[in-house]
Amino acid sequence: MDSQNQHFETRSVHAGVAKDNSYNSVITPIYPSSTFYWDDLQTTRGYDYTRSGNPTRTGLEQNIAALEGGIDCRATCTGMSAITAVLHMFQPGDHIIASDDIYGGTYRLFADVFTRQGLEFSFVKMTDPANVKAAVRPNTKCIWIETPSNPLMNIVDIAAVVEVAQSAGAITIADNTFLSPYLQRPFEFGVDIVLHSTTKYINGHSDVVGGAVVTRDKENAERVAYLVNALGLGCSPFDAWLVLRGVKTLAPRMEAHQRGAMALAEMLDAHPAVEKVYYPGLPTHPQYDLAKRQQKGFGAMMSFDVVGGRPAAEHIFRTARLYSLAESLGGVESLFEYPESMSHASMTLEARRNAGITEKTIRVSVGIENPDDLVADMQQALDSI
Numbered sequence: 001m002d003s004q005n006q007h008f009e010t011r012s013v014h015a016g017v018a019k020d021n022s023y024n025s026v027i028t029p030i031y032p033s034s035t036f037y038w039d040d041l042q043t044t045r046g047y048d049y050t051r052s053g054n055p056t057r058t059g060l061e062q063n064i065a066a067l068e069g070g071i072d073c074r075a076t077c078t079g080m081s082a083i084t085a086v087l088h089m090f091q092p093g094d095h096i097i098a099s100d101d102i103y104g105g106t107y108r109l110f111a112d113v114f115t116r117q118g119l120e121f122s123f124v125k126m127t128d129p130a131n132v133k134a135a136v137r138p139n140t141k142c143i144w145i146e147t148p149s150n151p152l153m154n155i156v157d158i159a160a161v162v163e164v165a166q167s168a169g170a171i172t173i174a175d176n177t178f179l180s181p182y183l184q185r186p187f188e189f190g191v192d193i194v195l196h197s198t199t200k201y202i203n204g205h206s207d208v209v210g211g212a213v214v215t216r217d218k219e220n221a222e223r224v225a226y227l228v229n230a231l232g233l234g235c236s237p238f239d240a241w242l243v244l245r246g247v248k249t250l251a252p253r254m255e256a257h258q259r260g261a262m263a264l265a266e267m268l269d270a271h272p273a274v275e276k277v278y279y280p281g282l283p284t285h286p287q288y289d290l291a292k293r294q295q296k297g298f299g300a301m302m303s304f305d306v307v308g309g310r311p312a313a314e315h316i317f318r319t320a321r322l323y324s325l326a327e328s329l330g331g332v333e334s335l336f337e338y339p340e341s342m343s344h345a346s347m348t349l350e351a352r353r354n355a356g357i358t359e360k361t362i363r364v365s366v367g368i369e370n371p372d373d374l375v376a377d378m379q380q381a382l383d384s385i
């Protein structure tokens with residue numbers, strides 16, 4: 001049975017997991033060796049130098065490629081380095097269209113670092129594909145998709161945006177961090193390159209930062225591999241080993257994350273201290289139907305607006321015990337945070353208000369704790385405002 005025919009859970013446990021031939025260890029060993037010796041001038045065992053390739057890293061890369069349905073993956077040292085690698089596919093004068101509510105670090109890299117290198121960017125409201133079409137220029141080379149968005153969970157219609165890109169002769173790149181390949185596989189909608197911050201759900205244990213770029217055709221695969229090596233962005237064997245351990249439980253973790261998220265969203269939606277809940281799994285979410293069609297589940301990220309603004313938010317942060325006040329997401333433990341002064345503080349006030357982020361907004365990354373406990377804890381915090 002080749003891995004293409006296996007179910008997702010099976011692939012995540014077995015794909016790329018090289019068994020050790022020396023002592024029969026069941027898992028992939030860590031090969032921290034920086035260099036590998038040659039048998040003779042013609043012969044290596046497939047590796048010569050760890051920046052260019054490492055057996056532990058290869059294991060992780062094969063695993064993530066199998067989960068996304070790609071032909072190749074390059075594991076990088078952070079999510080930002082995965083994005084850095086693919087942006088080097090473009091040249092000064094090339095134009096890229098992205099949503100106006102992409103991840104803050106990505107926005108900074110685009111609007112500051114790569115704008116100085118001569119790339120041109122347009123930021124549009126991508127919930128309407130017509131806005132993407134209207135932003136296309138003769139030099140548009142790429143459309144950047146991130147869905148659901150952060151922190152307000154807007155959904156981009158991937159197939160519709162791919163259609164715009166294809167008629168413009170541009171490629172599409174999707175940041176699939178928020179849902180993981182278990183819940184969304186952008187290649188199925190024609191996306192060219194998928195990337196991840198593996199720091200989040202793929203590793204899932206809040207103990208490593210990492211990234212991945214997955215490709216589905218030979219030309220992009222070779223270019224990305226070349227760039228990751230040339231720029232020196234590959235992750236360490238230790239980090240690759242941790243992420244490979246984490247990814248094996250991705251499927252059951254995502255199921256558990258979603259159970260808690262749905263229960264929490266329903267409680268929040270009904271609570272008088274909550275003005276609005278942003279979760280695609282609620283039928284009241286304006287893009288519920290699109291999320292249902294495009295995703296295999298609704299994920300476990302959500303935001304809500306609390307009645308009473310900042311003082312009420314501060315009360316919740318002080319009072320809820322199971323949720324830690326922290327940035328990041330996708331770990332087994334529940335986190336919440338305040339986009340206004342934490343994850344989205346690098347945006348201007350005006351940009352935050354335009355995006356719909358206010359002093360009332362709280363973002364939650366729902367962990368895998370028992371849903372009843374998660375609901376009860378948040379409820380007592382809200383009840384006592």
Ligand SMILES: *Cc1c(COP(=O)(O)O)cnc(C)c1O
Pocket residue numbers: 078079080081103105106146175177178196197198199200209210211
């Ligand atoms: C965290 C994150 C990144 C950046 O990843 P790092 O591992 O922090 O470098 C990029 N995109 C999204 C959607 C993220 O959540």
